[in-house]
Amino acid sequence: MKKNIITSIFFFGIILGCSRTPKSLEYGSEGCHYCKMTIVDKQHASQFMTKKGRTYAFDATECMLNHLKEIYPETVDLFLVNDYNDPGNMIDATKATFLISRNIPSPMGEYLSAFATEEAAKKVQVEHGGELFSWTEINTRFNQ
Template sequence: MRQNRKIRPQMGLLLLFIGMVTLLAACGGENYVPHIIKEETDVCVVCKMAVKDDQYATQIVTKDGQSLKFDDLGCMHTWKKENGTDTIGAEFVRDYHSKQWITYDKAYYVYDASLKTPMAYGVVSFEKENDANTFIKKQGMGKLMTAADLANHSWAVNRDMMKEMGEHGHSHSQDGHKKEPTAEIPNQQEGHPHTDEKNHETTGGHHS
């Protein structure tokens, strides 16, 4: 009887230890955090343009702790398409209003071809669904999307906007959007704006 009393506390400690190990395993045992943006040195991994410390910046933190930074969500999509997701530890975007980092899969997104983003992909991110819907209502246009929706998004580039930004320099406006939506954007093509996949010719950028 005394022996059983001694065993019970030991079993309790063992079960507690097993529970902690299981919890850590479920969490992956990793705590990926976004790195700060250094405007003086940071450039987009894909388009090589400067990454501004603004609401359009996104980043991937790899499983080995590297930070891959992008000036536009569309550039991050391009990197994932070209490199896969096996090395990704976490993905981060910024809330359009607060500019605080939020995880990619938990954010809400608004897309419209007339939304002005650094590489003219027209997608902006929000922490709260209500904020995204308010933005759509205020602007009078836009489509609400989730990370799952973006997986099937066309990622078309507004080439007219790219041409305009190319003429006036890299665009990181405070408004981040045009007040009036573009009714029709001809010559939109899927893929990254710097490369035409059909003829492999370099197209216009957004940096003078």
């Protein structure tokens, strides 16, 4: 019985250690890794986690994209962005749809917002205008 408990604890620890869940952002007190501004905007913040488990937080998606130009992106395991329509809810950036609209300001002035679905992004685009991008397309735009 005691051996089963120890084995269970051991495997539970391994599962937790292999988790792909970065730490929660501390809005209002945590600083952006790229520009050093305090992260307060729950509609535009982002973060990524490296394959070694280190998390980097950003006050805006554009800060994360600009930082990716300075590192090896292949070392990143998970990219997350806030869903514009669900502030504070982080979504997989590689599956998100991005909108650049001059009518929706973002913290660093790039007017970049992320949406969980293309349909959600299109609804906001109809109201505010702008151009839609996939993760690959937005990376290409920021790396030019």
